[in-house]
Amino acid sequence: MSAREKGWKEIAPAGVCSKPSTAFLTGDWKTYTPVRDLEKCTRCLLCVLFCPDGAIRWKPEKSDIEFNYNFCKGCGICANECPTKAIEMKVE
Amino acid sequence: MGSVVKQVRMALSGDEAVAYAVKQSDVDVVAAYPITPQTIIVERFSEYVANGEVPTEFVCTESEHSALTACLAASVTGARAFTATASAGLALMHEMLFVTSGCRAPVVMAIANRALSAPLNIHGDHSDSMAQRDSGWIQLYAENAQEVYDSIIQAFRIAEDTNVLLPVMVGLDGFTLSHTLENVDTLPDDVVKQFIGSRKIPKVLTHEGKMAPFKLDPDNPMTMGPIALPNYYFEFKRQQEEAMKNALSVIKKVNNEYAKISGRSYGNGLIEQYCLEDAEVAAVCLGSTAGTMKTIVDELRAEGVKAGLLRLRTFRPLPVEDLRSALCNVKAVAVMDKCMSFGGNGGPVFHEIRHVLYDADVQPYVVNYIYGLGGRDTSPRELRSIYSDLQRIVAKKRVETPIQYLGLRE
Amino acid sequence: MTKQEWKFTTKDIAEKPDLFLSGHRACAGCAPTTVLRLIMKATRGPTIVTQATGCMEVISSIYPYTSWAMPWLHTAFETAAANASGIEAALKALKRKGQLKHEHVDVIAIAGDGGTYDIGLQALSGAVERGHDFLFVLYDNEAYMNTGIQRSGGTPLGAATTTSPAGTVVPGKLEHKKPIAEIMVAHEMPYVATASPYYWRDLIAKARKGLEVEGPAFLHVFAPCPRGWRTEPAKTIEYSRLAVETCVFPLWEAVDGKYSLSIPSMVFARAPEKKKPVTEYLKGQGRFRHLFMPQNKALLETIQRLTDEKWLKLLKKCGEATVSEPASSSS
Secondary structure, X not given: OOOOOOOOOOOOHHHOOOEEHHHOOOHHHOOEEEEEOOOOOOOOOHHHHHOOXXXXXXXXXXXXXXXXXXXXXXXXXXXXXXXXXXXXXXXX | OOOOOOOEEEEEOHHHHHHHHHHHOOOOEEEEOOOOOOHHHHHHHHHHHHOOOOOOEEEEOOOHHHHHHHHHHHHHOXXXXXXXXXXXXXXXXXXXXXXHHHOOOOOEEEEEEOXXXXXXXXXXXXXXHHOOOOOOOEEEEOOOHHHHHHHHHHHHHHHHOOOOOOOEEEEEEOOOOOOOOEEEEEOOHHHHHHHHOOOOOOEEEOOOOOEEEOOOOOOOOOEEOOEOOOOOHHHHHHHXXXXXXXXXXXXXXXXXXXXXXHOOOOOOOOEEEEOOOOOOEEEEEOOOHHHHHHHHHHHHHHOOOOEEEEEEOEEEOOOHHHHHHHHOOOOEEEEEEOOOOOOOOOOHHHHHXXXXXXXXXXXXXXXXXXXXXXXXXXXXXXXXXXXHHHHHHHHHOOOOOOEEEEOOOO | OOOOOOOOOHHHHHHOOOOEOOOOOOOOOOHHHHHHHHHHHOOOOOEEEEEOOOHHHXXXXXXXXXXXXXXXXXXXXXXXXXXXXXXXXXXXXXXXXXXXXXXXXXXXEEEXXXXXXXXXXXHHHXXXXXXXXXXXXXXXXXXXXXXXXXOOOOOOOOOOEOOXXXXXXXXXXXXXXXXXXXXXXXXXXXXXXXXXXXXXXXXXXXXXXXXXXXXXXXXXXXXXXHXXXXXXXXXXHHHHHHHHHOOOOOOEEEEOOXXXXXXXXXXXXXOHHHOOOHHHHHOOOHHHHHHHXXXXXXXXXXXXXXXXXXXXXXXXXXXXXXXXXXXXXXX
């Protein structure tokens, strides 16, 4: 984030946005954080699909999923929907 | 091209002149909803479409609000868009007028100026467009059907100028101009097309970190119309004001360039001065009334009265410098308003002229005449009485009635 | 249409890059954002998205940040469909002039229940009547959530909102949920469908179908809001499943006006005993808590009865005639 907000001469007209939201980390919102039991996880990918924040990614090169705690808000949907109860929400 | 081109004289009403000008202006999208007295514009244009005379996408929206919205959306997708409305239709668009100028979409709109309800009135006055004077749109007012035709063509050039990028509305008096047949000299199609040119779209910085043309384009995604919180909103509005300032010189430039090919110039594009150089008494008015007023000025001049007229062609942006230098040496000025600003101590143009002259070294007497509301016809005799009043003010060095209602039955 | 149906695996979807980016400011556990992520996975090429004012618009476009990886326009609250009309007309004009690089660009209009049922209905109806080629996605969280949980035409019977609170005299909203999808079918439009995020495969397939259709398509997506419904954020997707299992929100599509039940709801047509009582869905939602008070017993029973009646009507339309009434049990 820049130290100084931009003046009217510097910003694009009509409010054209200048940064992707991925530059804004929402991970510090969470109280609970998802913790995964690697043995119970079947890599069904339901958590990847259901996460409202896209904070769980399928990494084909690793053949595994990955949590991005920078964006996870700790809602617990992944834990609730996991068919094998492989995810537990723990206090951060 | 430095010489006036050969033109075709056609008998057109103001509405027909609008439709014809739009037909020649290579407009991509026309989204509109009918309302008296603009209906002929959309009807005539739809005939052009139905006969294959224009390839324009003609969208009959279900309301004016959607008409302007569709034009705005089309415009920011990179298309040239036009619409027309009047009165209640313009009022219904109110919200979207601000959004259009806020999105810097160069939409052009014809307004067949008509009174606002209630009570319902379909005839001409300026209450519809005056109510939108803060909306960030450039406002031009035409005196006759010829100027309507010329102004619509110029409007696309003005709006799309990359130093402006603001929507433009061109006002033509309801019924008086919209429905009255006049001689209109029209330019050839290719001349109009060349004059307007194709849209030049400026580049902006997008969230991908690159400069890309300001339009919705899958190859260069950008987000338009976000929510801007208190830490940013103000700056966007300041940008719009800067664009309005730039519009002053652009309107003049376009007027002069157009004059070269058409042989017609409307003052300097911003104001038209008629016998004003040495005038002692003068009136300020907008639109078709100016035609009658000029005849009256001629009569008075023949009688030895130093009368003059200032026709305000561009109401937004307000040409402050031009107005001040044109009027400051007049002794008494009558500002004519075809609109009320209830509770505002006079009409909108009166307010603006008084405010312009506040900073003049020498200040004339400035009085207000509200007239013509709801299409009330004002006779030449009534209009002449304005000048008699002004002469009396100059003689007595006093204003007795600053605001008068011309033609009102007491 | 003899178009081949798009076949996709879970991995196909999971590997597709997110066009609705992380870092948006929605509440934790927000279903509409899951819905948007999944809808964006259904895109098939160049796409322009336009949106009405509402939760999803505000959380995804706080200047200077944007969560949209494709061209995106917001103008006002009632204008999603009018925006789409203008964009679609512009694309046609640009294509005719040879100024469009792509053979086809999809246009998606997105609005919440406010921008669809109520203030946005006029523009939607007009755009559909004119036959513009676009997909309209309604993410239905059943109230004007962005402005503070006020009731909308999509708020269901008995729900408490801030403008239809459950008080001592009036037990929440007394009006019924407007049958918006059926209203759209009555427009005789090419494609109307309902979807729910738990059934993500069905949702994505329907979104893709809506894009493929020539002409307007309408997708009504059920999107629970933990904040407005007063439910646990973790259970958001679970509620989107319960709504289907109780037949409160059945899944169906209407292709050129012909209704057919979708697989997730088909279960309950073929095996009515599996249909869950509405109480399974209503309990645990703070907005329905007052329904479990003794004085509101009749309203609770009405909700079950109306749910059953609507379900039967839908089955008839879908040609799924039932032999016997489905088991409609009260708690």
